[in-house]
Amino acid sequence: MTEAASLPNDVAALKRLLASRDETIAQLTAEIARLKRWTYGRSSERMAELMGQLQLALGDLPTPDDTMVATPVATAPDSDRFGDLSAVAEPVAVRRKSREFPAHLPRETTVHTPSNCGCPECGGKMRALGEDVSEMLDYVPGYFKVLRHVRPKLTCSHCSKVVQRAAPSRPIARGMAGAGLLAQVLVSKYADHTPLYRQAGIYRRAGIDLDRATLASWVREAGRLLEPLADAAGRYVREAEKIHTDDTPVPVLEPGRGKTRTARLWTYVRDDRPAGSRAPPAVWYQYSPDRKSERPRAHLRGYRGILQADAYSGYDALYRDGTIIEAGCWAHARRKFYDLFELDRSPLAEEAILRISALYAIEREVRGQIPAVRQSVRRARAHPLLNSLKRWLEYTHSQVSAKSGIAKAIRYSLSHWQALTRYCEDGRIEVDNNTAERSIRPLVLGRRVIPPFLTVVKSRG
16 A cells, blocks of 8 residues: 555646656566576577578578479480489498598507418418508507706715705795696686595596695696796787787685685787788787776787777776777677667667678678788778668667667767777778687686586785
8 A cells, every 4th residue: 555655646647657667677578688698608699690691691592493403404415425314223421531640649550461371261371462451540648757857966085075966946846746737627627627525536536636726726836837838928918019909717725715706807909810810819818806997908008909898897997098099899789789789680680680780791701811901991882881880870779769679779879989880991900809808708608517616816915
């Protein structure tokens, strides 16, 4: 009764209240559907589009019946040369060619020589005629070995002087792990996503007992050894004219509290191969305990160039003085329309997706070309499409409810229009920031597929 009494008596006010509630329910329903799709659905947004294109392509192919009818007409003039094709009852089976294995793999050859060198028929002497060679691929499981360092002591028979060479250095001071074992632990953990407790079980099967605490300490010390390499990679990435960046949350253990908190891993990517550059690509990862805007400012201190990123407001401070130029991501803009289309098959969202797809079709044609060529093609072909898209977005926004999902998606594109269209004026810039998102994928795989990933990431204060 209390809720009913608080409602207005005016019919128009009730209608507005009801419409507002319906819009709120629609927004929440769309958000729930997006989260479900993000958690349980496929990761590729292009899958449905590619399947549709494949279906159209298959539809243009001739059917078996058409092929059988058309073939005799086309081959009739040459029937004497090829003979009577109708006499062939079934196709001849083609023998599959044996697979060739890489030449760098070691070969272990076993020669199977007949036990009797005489002819089994007449007893005559046999001579070599040839040989048949076949290969199989086998696997030798990894194994441990002990590096035993012996340092003889020599003493002088006259003055009793003792001479002995200094002990060789170890990767970890007073540690028992060699460089190869440390590399195996790190690659298994971060490249193959095998957490330390599973590695301990694998090593236990080989008869080596390495507890998880020992492995974790090795990872920590190996990280310190690799810091100079990481710093060199960071300097190389920041020397680029354009950097792609993104970040992802990562759970971090709180020592002594038995719970976790959310930190961030940032990626900075140098990859200009799509613009015809032959410079080697590189990725530089950085950790921060939070997502404050001061984190990317500290990472990119002194950098001058293009930063291609999403619309995270924490990057805004980097663009204020003009030393860093903002470049947007059409993949983010497209994803907002894609989520709406997947929710209710909105024709407006579909129209936006098709228009953006036309921009990507142009990018596929100029991929790998030098910046001048990319810029020329984009100005001639993509620029008119962008102008048409902007007019359509502005008109559509004026026709829909301001609280609707499609209006929200349109406002995102229009509010970042300058950053989204900057690629059309600069051939070095990409149409999206998928380069950075691809570099984040291995981190996400380790975080989502193997929850114990967080057992090694610990806060250092």
